[in-house]
Amino acid sequence: MKHNYKKIIRCLNVFTRIILAFLGLAFIGSVFYVVDILSGNIKENLINDDSMFILQGHTVVADSAIRNFPRVQYALSFICGISLMFVGAYIALRAVQNILQNVLKGQVFNLKNAQNIKQIVWAQIWLVCSDPFLFWTNHLTETHLGRSSNTFQSSFIGDSITLLVIYVVYIAFKMAVDLKKENSLTI
Amino acid sequence: MIKITLNVVMAERNISSNELAKLVGITPANISILKTGKAKAVRFTTLEKLCQVLDCQPGDLIKYEKD
Numbered sequence: 001m002k003h004n005y006k007k008i009i010r011c012l013n014v015f016t017r018i019i020l021a022f023l024g025l026a027f028i029g030s031v032f033y034v035v036d037i038l039s040g041n042i043k044e045n046l047i048n049d050d051s052m053f054i055l056q057g058h059t060v061v062a063d064s065a066i067r068n069f070p071r072v073q074y075a076l077s078f079i080c081g082i083s084l085m086f087v088g089a090y091i092a093l094r095a096v097q098n099i100l101q102n103v104l105k106g107q108v109f110n111l112k113n114a115q116n117i118k119q120i121v122w123a124q125i126w127l128v129c130s131d132p133f134l135f136w137t138n139h140l141t142e143t144h145l146g147r148s149s150n151t152f153q154s155s156f157i158g159d160s161i162t163l164l165v166i167y168v169v170y171i172a173f174k175m176a177v178d179l180k181k182e183n184s185l186t187i
Numbered sequence: 188m189i190k191i192t193l194n195v196v197m198a199e200r201n202i203s204s205n206e207l208a209k210l211v212g213i214t215p216a217n218i219s220i221l222k223t224g225k226a227k228a229v230r231f232t233t234l235e236k237l238c239q240v241l242d243c244q245p246g247d248l249i250k251y252e253k254d
Binding site: 182185186187 | 213217220221225226227228229230233
């Protein structure tokens with residue numbers, strides 16, 4: 001393997017570890033966020049949050065809207081969506097790490113890597129499953145508080161396309177593994 | 188199906204796998220793959236060398252059998 005590739009792969013490996021660490025921290029942060037929402041701190045977390053868009057005509061939110069906001073429904077939907085998303089991201093990152101380590105050992109087109117790509121396909125399915133829950137949380141804030149989060153908007157189609165692309169890559173990779181196996185059995 | 192009869196010719200010529208591998212220029216592991224019928228394909232160059240070393244025809248090494 002070229003020395004440059006090794007450097008790039010090592011860098012990617014370190015980068016994956018950093019993302020994994022951030023993922024853990026983000027999950028802990030999400031749990032605290034949900035607890036905060038459940039305890040009634042909606043103003044700070046949803047209404048005055050900088051990352052939320054204000055829908056036209058909803059600059060001021062009535063106290064009754066804040067009081068009647070379905071906190072439990074929001075929290076449950078959020079925690080379900082975020083958990084599915086984090087599980088998917090964790091599985092995908094672990095699989096990427098395994099692939100990078102195998103590539104570093106010079107094992108590229110083998111069954112282990114094909115299984116790792118299959119894991120990434122499953123991880124993407126987890127992500128697609130998280131989308132309806134996150135979409136629902138966004139729908140609740142939109143209808144009750146007039147606030148929208150661009151993070152949770154219509155990611156279902158994008159995630160589904162990504163799933164399709166990864167699945168095609170998985171099939172192509174498996175075919176490459178079979179070709180390599182056949183080639184190594186040509187004497 | 189195609190059947191490799193290399194082991195029969197090797198026994199007739201009284202030649203070991205290691206010896207044949209050295210003379211043909213392939214690894215003993217590949218000779219084993221050929222003998223056990225695990226090989227998916229045989230290169231013409233390998234076949235030529237095998238015929239040269241074992242002093243035989245390709246038909247002596249490869250047979251076709253109906254399934």
